[in-house]
Amino acid sequence: MSGGEMSRDRFERGLLRVLKPLVILVLFVMTAFPFLYMVMLSVRDIQELILEPGSLWPRAFTLDTYVDVLTRQGFLTFLRNSAIVAVASVACTLLISIPGAYAVARLRFFGRRQVHFLFLAVYLFPAIVLAIPLFVLFTMLGLRGSLLGLIAVYIAQTVPVTVYMLRNYFETVPRSVEEAAAIDGCTRLSTIWRVVLPLSKPALMATGLYAFMIAWNEFLFALLFLVDKRESWTVSLGLSQLAGSIEVPTTVLMAGSVVLTLPIVIVFFASERLLTEGLTAGAEKG
Amino acid sequence: MSPRTLRQQEGRAGLALISPTLVITLVVVVLPLLWAIMLAFQDVRLINIRRAGLFGRYTLENFVYVVSEPGFWTSLVNTLVYTVAGSALSIAIGLVAALALRDRFRGRTLVRASILIPYVAPVVAVAFLWETMLNPQYGIVNTWLREPIAFLTQARGEFLGVQVPVALLTVIAFEAWRYFPFAFLFILARLQALPAELDEAAVVDGATPTQRFRYVILPQLWRIIALLSVLRFVFTFTKFDDVYLLTGGGAGTEVVSVRVYNFLTARDDIGASAAQAIVLAVFLVVFLTFYLRFFGGGGDERGGNEQG
CATH class of the missing domain: 1.10.3720.10 (MetI-like)
Structure with a gap:
């Protein structure tokens, strides 16, 4: 009788086990990434940004x-x-x-x-x-x-x-x-x-x-x-x-x-x- | 003169100690508020302000002028959409985040810290950051897309064949991103104060995780969610910084507070500016009363036993 319930419980627990780390990862990326991007943009030359807008890691670091x-x-x-x-x-x-x-x-x-x-x-x-x-x-x-x-x-x-x-x-x-x-x-x-x-x-x-x-x-x-x-x-x-x-x-x-x-x-x-x-x-x- | 009783002394000391607080709120908040109301009923500009004294000519012209401008009603609708969607999203994400971070795991401190940064960081910095990331020419988000989208300067766009207000949605997303940590903090504090027995009992009774959330945890959170809704609504409804910094009120994102600012500075029409601010405040009070009438009572009943 509780077979259905059990499997629903197991299914939900299994799903949560997968979902939870995923949610945490999304939250982390969504909040940390913009600030990482901020720091990364601040240490490169503007030319580099125009030429390669998609790159995160600068070719040449500068503090100018x-x-x-x-x-x-x-x-x-x-x-x-x-x-x-x-x-x-x-x-x-x-x-x-x-x-x-x-x-x-x-x-x-x-x-x-x-x-x-x-x-x-x-x-x-x-x-x-x-x-x-x-x-x-x-x-x-x-x-x-x-x-x-x-x-x-x-x-x-x-x-x-x-x-x-x-x-x-x-x-x-x-x-x-x-x-x-x-x-x-x-x-x-x-x-x-x-x-x-x-x-x-x-x-x-x-x-x-x-x-x-x-x-x-x-x-x-x-x-x-x-x-x-x-x-x-x-x-x-x-x-x-x-x-x-x-x-x-x-x-x-x-x-x-x-x-x-x-x-x-x-x-x-x-x-x-x-x-x-x-x-x-x-x-x-x- | 009879000697003062201890009670009288205490009363005097109390008033003396609180008076600096009262004086500064009176001078910088209460009196200016009264003046703002007076200004709304006068025809004043910065040029003629010295002539418009306390007993100047009072008139309803500002209000008539303000509400007869179509731009005002559009901005009021924008404000409402922005506020409701932004508040709801930030609370929903905050709830999910609080549930996800409820139990300990390795690196929780780091994730928690990261989550709080959008809320803590200065609004000017994060708005500029979003502007740069979403820039159609060199923003990193647009390098991920097949076709660049002008997120902040495009009023309408097509998404899966449906017309959507692009800039308004972007501003709402910003609002949700920036303020979900606020909801997260409150909900997490509440979650961690919940007695564990109830949840454990539900586990013993064979409740599945979603059942436990629906019937055990959520009912205990209604009160804090209701409070958050009120707080977020009040703060967002009159918010100026975010929209002004992101779009300047362009591309179909003009909210009333930005209009108030533009009337005050660019148009130098103090009376009309004040009238709009007053109308905004009145709408806020009306919506709040409406909300408390319909949801406040229910929230209290459901969460009445977990005060404090």
Whole structure:
């Protein structure tokens, strides 16, 4: 009686045994190949690409593309701008969201429940709607072309999420430890500084990296605020603007893509576990 | 003045600590949003912006103008197709990937890392990468084909005798490729938190792999899939970067957010730009309400016991 069932089971298991490695292989190729292609294009001359578009392995390796993109195309300046924007965003985001997250996690204050709603709203809020008034405002204030305005926008976009991430972590810090610190004469701020923060290092790392990634990868606001002023371009904006021109060879731009992608990939994999746990935990409840 | 109670002190401290967060969201998000709504009801350009103050002339002209342009409705349909197809595909691939990578195998860490890169890498870099790979002259994808296809600049093409919107499909494929890691992460986290007993019991009862997936695993995933659908829908519906970078909104791929950007910068018509953004946001809310009304309740019932 169970013969049919058994064979169906065996058939499905057999099929899965074949299918699963195949699926894994397809997923791997589909995600890894484009980036391999990116690196391979970045180390060859443009002539080679035109003559042999189908070859993956370059005949002659060259790093001139990198020299060209960094110096002549100005990517060194763009890198500096991106670094300034990202580091400032991370610092300010942490500075603002640590006390905020602590307040939401620990203190009862007027409007504490409503705060969550505000965070969710900002997290889901379309950037394109915000882009219009901010573009107009920055034009009126003469802030277009300045990195300052951009940093402010990035902070506002990340703070709600980071408060949420940090709050989840702060809630796991036992209250008794804090109370002990209070009895030892710590004020509230020094309790945060000396007790809560040292215990929350992984969460702080994750939060900082999240803010870094947002600031490094962002494109729309950088485009709106900085496009008229080349010396203020971030790496993302620089690559997108040069990609539209025909003067810069594709292989040089590929070197630019590697320069843009590499920092974020390094940062991400250095901290991957922290980051993905923080993000999925935060959103699963939201 | 009477001394403050501890509770009052706590309340004050709480407000003091949260206030930087509130101030920056208020100044950079809430107030600009209100202003955007006001701008949508005014006839403003960058040239006359200083004259159009708080008490400027309010009018519905922008909305009338915007919705009477045929291009707007085309772009709204594009946005909807792009969003639904992109979200559904990215979640479906994410589900398959999560199931495939659920159990340990040699090299899993490497494959997992590789899968996450499209999502982590900067959008400008990956869009440029796709543009290059799909380029009709020197893109590697076209060297594999018998006849080169202009994936990103061709509005319509024939595939097996059927007319297909080539560029729109390419943009959707990009969306699926770039965001399936997002779904993958969430679904994998959920899968790994599932109690093993249920699955084991099903094995003992003689359930085949597809039966176990259909009756044991999938019911426990509905909740996270429903949440992902909402998140992906919200994010994709108003997404600007991807389409703008890939096609610039050409070849039948214009979505509303790209239109908003073009009205704002190229046409310098702030009022019409804001009006379109508001209409887009309103449609988003309508679709979401619709979705939650029809699917939200069901998802809750099915997955109500696995909160958190």
